[in-house]
Amino acid sequence: MSDGFRLGLFYTIVRPEEKAILGAAESRGLAVVRIDDAEVTFGLEAPSVRADVVLNRSVSHTRSLYATRCFAHYGIPTVNAPDVVEVAGDKILASLRLAERGVPTPRTEIALSPEAALKAVERIGYPAVLKPAVGSWGRLMAKVRSPEEAEQIVEHKTALGAPIHSVFYVQEFVPKPDRDLRVFVVGDRAIAAMARRSADWRTNAARGASTEPLPLSGELEGLALRAAAAMGGGVLAVDLMEGPNGLVVHEVNPTPEFKALHAATGVDIAGAIVEYTAGVGRR
Amino acid sequence: MTECPECAASVESTDKILGEVFACPDCGTELEVLATEPFAVQPAPKEAEDWGE
Numbered sequence: 001m002s003d004g005f006r007l008g009l010f011y012t013i014v015r016p017e018e019k020a021i022l023g024a025a026e027s028r029g030l031a032v033v034r035i036d037d038a039e040v041t042f043g044l045e046a047p048s049v050r051a052d053v054v055l056n057r058s059v060s061h062t063r064s065l066y067a068t069r070c071f072a073h074y075g076i077p078t079v080n081a082p083d084v085v086e087v088a089g090d091k092i093l094a095s096l097r098l099a100e101r102g103v104p105t106p107r108t109e110i111a112l113s114p115e116a117a118l119k120a121v122e123r124i125g126y127p128a129v130l131k132p133a134v135g136s137w138g139r140l141m142a143k144v145r146s147p148e149e150a151e152q153i154v155e156h157k158t159a160l161g162a163p164i165h166s167v168f169y170v171q172e173f174v175p176k177p178d179r180d181l182r183v184f185v186v187g188d189r190a191i192a193a194m195a196r197r198s199a200d201w202r203t204n205a206a207r208g209a210s211t212e213p214l215p216l217s218g219e220l221e222g223l224a225l226r227a228a229a230a231m232g233g234g235v236l237a238v239d240l241m242e243g244p245n246g247l248v249v250h251e252v253n254p255t256p257e258f259k260a261l262h263a264a265t266g267v268d269i270a271g272a273i274v275e276y277t278a279g280v281g282r283r
Numbered sequence: 284m285t286e287c288p289e290c291a292a293s294v295e296s297t298d299k300i301l302g303e304v305f306a307c308p309d310c311g312t313e314l315e316v317l318a319t320e321p322f323a324v325q326p327a328p329k330e331a332e333d334w335g336e
Contacts, residue, residue: 012334013315013327014302022300036302038328061333089335135335237336253336 007278008051008076010035010067012059016259020270021055028271030278037063042070053281054078055273057255061089061134064255079277080234080254088231088254091169092133101230103223104248106241107172114154117168121150127173130157133164138202143173173201174243174250181214181240181247183224184261184269186276187233190221192267194260211264219247227252235273237261285322287312296322 007030011018025032033051037058042048054071056078058064068082080088087093098105109120121128121144130153132140142153157165179197183190193216198209214220224238227249237256240247258269287294292309296319299305303316304327313327 011302013304014300015304019300019303034302059334059336060331061335132332134333137335139332139335256336 004031005278005281006031006033006051007274007281008033008035008049008054008071009057010037010040010054010064010071010078011057012037012063015257017257017270018057020259020262021057021274024268024270024274028274028278030274037067040067042067042073044073047074047076049074049076051076051281053277055277056080056085059255061085064089077280077283079273079280080236081232084232084234084236085254088236088252090133091131091251092167094231094252095169097230098227098249098252101226103227103230104246106174106243106248106250109170111168111170113166114158114168117154117170118147118150120168120170121154122147124170124172129171129173130154131169131171133167133169138204141202143201171250174241174248176241176243179242180250181220181242182261183216183220183238183240184256184258184267185224185228185233185236185238186269186272187235187279188225189272190216190224191272192216192258192261192265192269193220193224194264196260211260213265223247223249235276285324287314288324288326294322294324 009032054076056064064085068078068085071078072082087097092110095108109124111117111120126145128144130142144150179195181195183193193214194211195214196209196211227238228236231252237253239251240249262269285294287307289312290310299316301316301319307314314324315327317323317325
């Protein structure tokens with residue numbers, strides 16, 4: 001039975017993850033208000049949304065950024081919080097935060113012009129990796145093996161036109177086994193972990209990497225919790241690589257997918273997210 | 284049941300919920316459930332540059 005408490009689900013599309021979240025809320029007797037990110041509008045005064053807490057599942061970083069601020073304006077807490085969305089959703093801000101908190105992360109240079117980007121690649125050395133500051137699933141990522149490739153890639157990115165494409169995030173290529181690791185953190189707990197294996201250097205599950213469950217060991221769990229805490233905490237998927245000098249955190253995802261992780265581990269991730277979100281709303 | 288707007292194949296409504304995105308079993312086009320009663324689908328929104336996790 002619902003007690004009048006309403007959990008808002010802010011979403012772009014209903015994927016298996018959102019369907020699992022809706023099912024988990026229903027099985028716990030929680031009323032859910034669906035908020036379509038393409039339809040909602042926000043006024044400055046009267047709240048246009050009635051919910052006690054909002055779970056952000058929008059796949060758009062831009063929409064997430066502004067919507068979580070709007071919900072906060074109405075006094076509605078969000079999972080994740082606006083600051084967490086802002087920092088974790090932007091690779092540049094996330095890398096700065098990880099470094100500030102002493103979380104091991106790959107060597108990174110940020111450049112604000114094409115000319116500076118070429119210098120940054122030289123400083124990092126070859127091969128280097130160029131990533132867009134925003135977005136994931138391996139899109140627009142490039143492995144740079146030579147100065148000629150660097151020039152071509154920087155020129156192509158600049159030609160895309162938008163000012164954000166003239167901001168460059170250059171990272172060392174970490175020589176690692178053909179896998180990377182993901183730890184799913186909910187609140188102050190790491191609840192599941194997996195390895196993603198791929199012949200492609202980009203081991204995103206969205207790019208077809210195969211997955212296997214991982215035990216949550218001391219170092220892996222501890223580092224993931226530190227990385228999540230550095231972002232401000234909440235529901236976060238921490239991606240790590242096994243580098244020559246140990247584990248490094250290369251990404252912390254604020255709106256994580258978990259279909260592959262659930263399939264690999266059997267952990268009820270949707271249930272954990274719903275219970276945590278409801279807890280934030282009842283504080 | 285309805286038709287895929289891309290290939291006209293029959294698409295089943297079983298267990299589908301409003302807004303759900305799924306692949307057409309025939310042509311693989313990503314479809315989004317527009318309504319459940321009566322069942323209606325449309326091509327799913329195209330992935331934008333800032334989409335991600």
